[in-house]
Amino acid sequence: MGKKSRRRVKPEKVERMPFRARTFEGLPGECDWVALREFVPAATASVALRGDVAADTRVRVCTLLPAAAAGLVRPDGEMWVGLQVTHNFGDVSRDLAAVVERGLETEPGSEIVIPDPGVGPRLQDLVDPESDFPVDVQEGFDFWTAGVDDTSDAVAAGIEQANELATPTERLSEVDAAYWTQLGERQFLRWVMPHDEDALLTALARLHVAGDDRLDDDVRLIGSFRAHGLLVPVWEMLEPTPATALEGPAAAFQTRLNEALADSTPLTSEQRGARNGLANRQITVR
Numbered sequence: 001m002g003k004k005s006r007r008r009v010k011p012e013k014v015e016r017m018p019f020r021a022r023t024f025e026g027l028p029g030e031c032d033w034v035a036l037r038e039f040v041p042a043a044t045a046s047v048a049l050r051g052d053v054a055a056d057t058r059v060r061v062c063t064l065l066p067a068a069a070a071g072l073v074r075p076d077g078e079m080w081v082g083l084q085v086t087h088n089f090g091d092v093s094r095d096l097a098a099v100v101e102r103g104l105e106t107e108p109g110s111e112i113v114i115p116d117p118g119v120g121p122r123l124q125d126l127v128d129p130e131s132d133f134p135v136d137v138q139e140g141f142d143f144w145t146a147g148v149d150d151t152s153d154a155v156a157a158g159i160e161q162a163n164e165l166a167t168p169t170e171r172l173s174e175v176d177a178a179y180w181t182q183l184g185e186r187q188f189l190r191w192v193m194p195h196d197e198d199a200l201l202t203a204l205a206r207l208h209v210a211g212d213d214r215l216d217d218d219v220r221l222i223g224s225f226r227a228h229g230l231l232v233p234v235w236e237m238l239e240p241t242p243a244t245a246l247e248g249p250a251a252a253f254q255t256r257l258n259e260a261l262a263d264s265t266p267l268t269s270e271q272r273g274a275r276n277g278l279a280n281r282q283i284t285v286r
Contacts, residue, residue: 042139043135059079063083093123094121
């Protein structure tokens, strides 16, 4: 064997999508996309595609599909896309766009399977920016078989297993992307907010020092998640509180938060300490 034939061939470098902190920025309902992707157990929404992509076409977005599938085309031709999947090729928006692209070419009644999609259009390139994004929170996953006459044993077993893991969840109607949930004996409100992270932390610190960060006496701010470039403040209910009871307090808090966001005065030492405490209690989920 000659020297030339013994040389190692370098693998071809695969071009990757550039990193974007705010995965869903620019999409209708950005904050709800984050919620459905990361912590809402069972919900669906729908979004329209651009006319030059697929005229008069809406895609049904689901938190979870059977076997955590990336997507499927229903027997009636409707495309369903799953958000909570086992793969992540680096840019979630590109992954989802690839599912939609393949779905447009997939026969009805088939699952949509994608390999690493590489560089290409993102979801923002396919979705109509004027579309709405109505979210419908489900009690479980029985919607998987809606309109299907014959359900396989595997799908029925999957629904039963998924329903056992689905925690009670409700979306507030008076504010955007705020979700009440019960985990065991504890109740929480997780609220995805679209504001710049630094500005939001500063505003929350101002409200905390003023005693205005609670939604009610028994509903206290305990920390926040960081997901897809956005903050998700979390409140815990010290006493059992239905979601409907949080509607008015959440709307009132939104007003206080907007005022705090507009405040540009320097933070006091107490407010800086509160801000550091909030930053230290963040948990990054993506």
